[in-house]
Amino acid sequence: MSDEGSETITTLPFPPVTAAHILNCSFHSWHPLFRPLTPxxxxxxxxxxxxxxxxxxxxxLPPDNSPNDADSGFEDEEEEDPxxxxxxxxxxxxxxxxxxxxxxxxxxxxxxxxxxxxxxxxxxxxxxxxxxxxxxxxxxxxxxxxxxxxxxxxxxxxxxxxxxxxxxSFNLNPSLEFRCFVRKRKLIAISQREMNYFEFLFELRQSFKAKIQDFLERLSDFPDANFVFDVYIPPPHDRVWLIDINPWAPRTDPLLFSWLEILQIPEPEKDTIFDPEFRLVQRDDPEAYQFATTKYSAHKLPKEVVDASMAPSEMKNMMEEWKRVMEKQVDEDSEDSEDSVT
CATH class of the missing domain: 3.30.1490 (Dna Ligase; domain 1)
Known part of the structure; x- marks a missing residue:
């Protein structure tokens, strides 16, 4: 029996990723080309x-040189200035x-x-x-x-x-950021970036798609045919801003798609109008209620711990304070237990 058509894909079918492509997606490379289009x-x-x-x-960190330091009357130890x-x-x-x-x-x-x-x-x-x-x-x-x-x-x-x-710095509404996938210079997919449900986006989806498709024509000077770009469309939604250009590579988050889905989208036929899929977070999606979820939590430690780790004396002070808090908690728990018995 033939196994044709039943082969399991074990690696994503990406074209080879070159250092030149990664460098083309560096801000210093593309910003001079598209400076009027970006904040x-x-x-x-x-x-x-x-x-x-x-x-x-x-x-x-370098010392903070306050204008009043010299007039304070205090002589601080000279700080190391990296x-x-x-x-x-x-x-x-x-x-x-x-x-x-x-x-x-x-x-x-x-x-x-x-x-x-x-x-x-x-x-x-x-x-x-x-x-x-x-x-x-x-x-x-x-x-x-x-x-x-x-x-x-x-x-x-x-x-x-x-x-x-x-x-x-400006006030950016993350609900109006979108990630756009370009293969062979054709827009093949668009994803909402903020992983929360926004009902108002569904009414704007078609007009946003048309604006992004028109905007892609302004990126024709980008040297690679495959890339991913992020845009922002703030009210009154009459202008598209380029926020970033990302590599066509597994390192770029496909958000509401998977890379396998994107790579398997049929290639648009020449001289035909291709309608890219524009995905938004649906009301019932697991991602739809992430407002209370803390992003990048895997990268975090308590700030006090990090601050204390920079100076042994601060670490000692933090540990002594922690010990006092714990001893006080034990005493309070003991008093509560005695009160409940009597």
Missing amino acids: KARLIPLSPPFLEYLRADGIL SEPWSDIHERIRSTIYELGGKVVPKLNWSAPKDATWMATTNDMECRTPNDIYLLLKSSDFVTHDLEQAFDGCIDQAEIPYHLVLRK
Whole structure:
């Protein structure tokens, strides 16, 4: 008996992923091509000393130089300043934050430190100082992947011109972000990015699809035929903004699709109108009620523990405070037990 048609697929049928493709999807590569289509951003080339700082263990931040420090009358011990070898970058980051209105959102070539927002006092990626940026970058597994594993799964390697991207911060409604899959320069699938149910999106789906299909024509200068791009369509929904371009590779999250589904979509016939599927989270989907779910929880530790780990004396103080809390709890439990008996 023939087994034709019953073979089990054990690997995804991706074309070979090249280092050139990964580099084409780096922000520093595509931003000059599509700058008018994307929210305001500035790029800062990163030097080897700064990259060494990002890769180093621990989180040592440059001292905060308050204008009133010299007049305070107190002489503090001189603090170690890790930014001395890259002081030019430190100052450029400071001036860029000011240029972009005092609040920016950082990322490296490919990844934003979304998994490290638990380290920020604001619990988001909005940064007001250089140290806010360094704290997020050095706490992020996503950024570490950019630094150490950018060409994982590729058939070759290449040099990476690392850049820090600082985007002007703005109020972004995540329900209006969408991921778009392009194969042989044709849009074949669209997925909602925020994994929650939004009823209003279903009325807008067809108009959004048409806008995204028209928008793809403006990306014709992208050098690769296969890629994935993210867009944002804010009210009044009359303009599409390019947020990111991602590799056509397993590392890119297919969201409401699986990569196997996407790779097996029949190739659109030449000179025919192809209607890409646009998936939204349905009311009854398991993903539909994720509002209380904490994202990137696998990357997190309590901030107090991380802070304490940076200084042995702080760790000791934290442990002593924890011991006092536990002893107090034991005493209270004991008193409650005695009261309940009497």
